[in-house]
Amino acid sequence: MNLNQVTVEVSDIPRSRDFYQRLGLKLIVSADHYCRFLCPAKEGQGVAGQGATFSIHLSEAVRPNGAGIYFECDDLDVRVERLKAAGIVFDHDPVDQRWLWREAWLRDPDGNRLCLYFAGVNRVDPPWRVAPTSR
Structure with missing residues (x-):
């Protein structure tokens, strides 16, 4: 798994x-309810030289420490079945989402929300990606 x-x-x-743009994150998706940023990576690290991504999502009632933590898995369905067989309980099995990711959600022992997912190229290059700017 890769965080x-x-x-x-x-x-x-x-x-x-x-x-977050002022912090140096590069905006790659922007909507009224959601933005995704590409985190800077050291050369040679990350997928195709890219860093991890960080997202913000609009909420009517922000809950501190209510973050969803995503772990990308190339073998999502197989991994979920293996984890379930080992006694891990999922909130829901892998589902194809409208944002072109396949996601399965679960919680850690303290109730923190975790997502195991597969996005392929859509992780940082979805069809609705924000056009590059000169900033």
Whole structure:
């Protein structure tokens, strides 16, 4: 498994989008309810030289520490079945999402939300990707 993305809840997308861009994250997806950023990576690290991604998602009631932690798996369905056979309980089995990822959700022993997923090229290059800017 590869830790790829952390998504946090925010109450104001434009304010948060600007803040994370100021931190140096590169905006790759932007919507009224969601933004995804590419985290800088050292040369030769990450998928095709790219770093992990970080996302913000609009929430009416932001819960501190309510983040969803994503782990990318090339063998998602096989891995989920193997984990279930080992006694791990999932909130839901792998499902194809409208954002072109396949996701299975579970919780750690403390109730933190975890997502095992497969996105392929859509992880950092979805069809609706924000056009590159000169910034």
